[in-house]
Amino acid sequence: MKKNILIIPGDGIGQEVTTWGKQVLETVAQQYGHEFSFDEAIMGHTAIEATGNPLPDETLEKAKASDAILFGAIGHAKYDNDPSAKVRPEQGLLKIRKELGLYANLRPILLFDELLDASSLKPEVLRGTDILFFRELTGDVYFGEKSRNEDNTFASDLMNYHRYEVERIARKAYDAARTRNKRLCSVDKANVLETSRLWREVVQEIAKEYPDVETEHMFIDNAAMQLVKNPKKFDVVLTANLFGDILTDEASQIAGSMGMLASASIGDGTGFFEPIHGSAHDIAGQNKANPLASILSAALMLDIAFGLQAEAKAVTHAVAETLKAGWRTGDIANAETAADKILGTNEMGAKVLSFFKK
């Protein structure tokens, strides 16, 4: 198979972790006889520094021309603490999501048995958890009109959804539920928000096309609670952009660490694969970041963008073997982990490659 892959390292630890996502893809190509060619582009703070634009035209063109994108991370504290900044790294990420039509963000909560202890939740609460989030990614209050009045005494953001936006992601989520445990939980705030009432109406309609899937509707406040109380009860979770942002970060504690979670953003064209973690500037450049989320993002790319299931499984298997052998990065180590089992980014990435078997 011949594919062009664009690597966008982005900001902070993005560079370090995508290095390993890329190396894993190279290894897969070698071992399975595929031809993956790689290009690189800038985005976020890195791109603002270089060009003044968080998503330079060149990056967008390369993105559109590629078969899949492996992205690192975005953001910088400099902008976070300056509420009046006009240009921000995150605008690059939001714009590329919109331009590529990446309306469905899949966030699987993959639980490795070896990491049951790394979580703040009790192992018996976690064991057996297997959730696949479908977060809508190109609508909601993220993209609605923003306003600020002249004397800075008022600000607003429009939360909104179009029927077709809910329909298309609902279908994707229901399709996935069919291949899993046939349960779908749609999360909204329909007791307060008109947007959520439309969301619920549309999901109720689409549900009729999938009589074999059991549908539940849950309010976001309750869902945020249930996710900690009893994560096992969820199978596929379907939700809007903002609620999905919050719930999936919360759910990262199920997997032990943010450093473990990969995501796939798909839609009309080129797919976009990225860890759900941020740029973590506090540890950037120190060989401390966990490369597993980037490596698992590469696995999602193989599976979802290229349909290479065996290759994807081989990658996930190598990650599992690495964890089974006791190797950890700092974020997934616990009090009992021996110091010489705690590895840096590069050593951890190399370990995974050493466990890789076709």
Place this chain on the structure above:
Amino acid sequence: MKKNILIIPGDGIGQEVTTWGKQVLETVAQQYGHEFSFDEAIMGHTAIEATGNPLPDETLEKAKASDAILFGAIGHAKYDNDPSAKVRPEQGLLKIRKELGLYANLRPILLFDELLDASSLKPEVLRGTDILFFRELTGDVYFGEKSRNEDNTFASDLMNYHRYEVERIARKAYDAARTRNKRLCSVDKANVLETSRLWREVVQEIAKEYPDVETEHMFIDNAAMQLVKNPKKFDVVLTANLFGDILTDEASQIAGSMGMLASASIGDGTGFFEPIHGSAHDIAGQNKANPLASILSAALMLDIAFGLQAEAKAVTHAVAETLKAGWRTGDIANAETAADKILGTNEMGAKVLSFFKK
């Protein structure tokens, strides 16, 4: 002290639990020589059934005339599953919050050592946690203009904040932080939302008036994660209406159960005291609901509305003693709890009274 207290049981388990909040207030009055007189009013589904209006004028008048309000719960599945319903129970609650100017919702996460085991989080993660949430309650996407187009293909809700709305709740939160561990974490989504950027700007300004309090700004997705990962790191958490709704429900798992959490809504006039749990129609009328959140809401009323600190402490102490003696309702029992230690609503309420000592 002479006070008029309005009881609004509301829907579902509201009636059962407020019975005990009220009895506790009566006991306090007796033992401490106060004169509390009680009136009752309807709201929510109950009020819709009786009058067609979720907040009848009579209820609002009684509320305005009272010194404090003890509220039960609101909501009914009937409306939840009908996205097109025009009249909803929740409108009653939202309207009374607005009409009484209850802009600050205080939600203390009170951790009883005896309930460390009732949580899905590890005891060592929980121990020592003590968080006070300040949730803004009369602004945000809850009250912004809603729209729906004629052919039902589009819906929207306006998220918005005025500067003065952020200022007044920020001051209340900072004042509280001063009397506690002097740390305040303001939660927003300033990397995406204009509303959040105004929020952050204003909090940064108010922070200057409180140089003795350490301020941190955190994104909502990160906060939802940190709350599960390491709840001890929080002292006072200040946030907007929607984010506060989500975070405090999530945080209920720290206290072991939603059935344990009380809240105080304060502002320009009469204070409003209520459990954070919902109407739980599935267990309503079965003598199963946990009355402790209502009892602890009564304690908050004594403390915050009436300045009766000793009385409030005596109530909280009686709750602690009840738990220490091993008594539990179903929601806070665990696998090891002996069956004869699990009580119904009424038996649990009576136990608390039996432990009450001036």
